[in-house]
Amino acid sequence: MKRIQLGNTVFEGENDVYLLDGETTALVDTGVALPDVRADLEAGLAAYDVAFADVDAIVLTHWHPDHAGLAGEIQAESGADVYVHEADAPLVNGDEIPLTEDRDLQRETFDRWGIPQADQDRLTAFFESVSAGLSGRPADVTTLVDGDELTVGGVRLEALHLPGHTAGLTGFAFDPREVAGHEPVAESDGSTPTEELFTGDALLPKYTPNVGGADVRVDAPLAAYARSLARIVERDADAAHPGHRWRIDDPSRRAAEILDHHRHRTRRVLAVLDADGPSTPWEVSAELFGDLAEIHILHGPGEAFAHLDHLDDAGVVERDGTAYRVVDPDPDVDALFPTTRLDDAVDGSD
Template identity: 80%
Template structure:
């Protein structure tokens, strides 16, 4: 297994593409469909004697352009099978329009969040500046569901559905002993590792709420995904950005604890300011935002407010949220894991 790291100035940065080149050749994710990134990926593959035309399969963790953007182009050159979870398939095969290109969906979403016109205009201008061909050429896809198995590069990948960041985000569990040129984690039993996509990142927390506005109950979905990662106790996780995670269960438990803390901060905002919109809560949590974060900030605030509304802690008139249960048991709003006592509580 080889990791090819690509530049990414639009989203979270430092995308990881994984090359599996056993009896067949496969990629896990592809990078965004920008010319310089395409050249980076082509050069990275060439270092291992592989070109786009040699790829037999592409396994996508989710639909976001920085992970799936080049899938259609690779498929056009090689005839590769492109695999994606059924909930994200329409955004890879081109039958559904993503938020950054759908003005009606933008209007509906920004109305719900209470986003001011000036900030809508800033975000729309950002979308217009970066969205040209961002998603790349549509691909013909083969869909899978949770628990399905894919043969990629001679490695058996088990689909582990981990929704929240997107509706169809899926990790791929595999036995590292079956992967050519792969170095397992030192001291681990080396029984199971995970291609995690953006479900688990090493340096910051994946956005929920803004990253895919199609997800119902995004924070609840993501919390359950994190609990599932803890329960599986993978030896290592290979994320969609940056470096390998050698203690994925602890990282997942830490991110889950971060969301408990953030929920408490949201409650403090509502208690101090009275009824507030997702945009107003975002401003209190994150301050001024720019570029893609103008989407992610209120989306994150909305995910927490939506979670509290579902629990009956707040009520909403459709835009503003009012606190009706002033001292809820926040811990009870999230799944518990075996590692809850091991996290240091520093995530806020």
């Protein structure tokens, strides 16, 4: 297994594409459909004597362009099978268009979150400046669901549906002993690891993946993501290979840290409502994140909405128009999230 890092100035930093080159050749994710990123990927593959035409299969963790954008172009050159979860398939095969291109969905979402018109205009202008061509050529896809198994690049992968960041985000568990050219890091007791994960953006080593704004199709996005994090904790894999930056050597602990981060952030959201009274997601995001620019004009209020929506579902706050107000002044925030075996071992922060 080889990690190829691609430039990414639009989203969350360098993308990771993984090359599996055993009995056949496969990629996990592809990068965004921009000429310089395509060149990065072509050069990265060429270092291992692989060209786009040699790719037999592409496994996508989710639909976002920085992970799926080049899938259609590579498929056109190679005839590769493209696998993606059924919930994200319509945004890869072209049956649906994303929020960045859907003006009606933009207006409905931005108004519901209370984003001022001037900031809506700034965000729309950002979309227009960067979104053209990012999603690339539509791909013919083979859909998968949780628990499906497929063998690509000589490696057997088990699909783990981990929604939250997107509706169909899927991780893939594999036995590192099956992977050609991959040297698993031995455990402290000298034993050989038996499970590692590709996690896409479900688990990142530096940032906490956005929920709420990253895919507005997700129902109860924070609740979905919290369950996904708890699942990663309990899976207890030996390592994770994320969609950005570097390998995570203790994915269970990292997942528990992010889960605790969301408990802390929920308390901060409640503190904003206590101090300011009824507030919109945009107003809450201003208190949480300050001034926002570019993609964060979407992600900031989206994140605030995800927390407010979670509290609304639990009966802690209620929505009145675009604003939310507290109805339970002393909630048990911990009880709003799954419990895991590592809860006492982490001390997250916002």
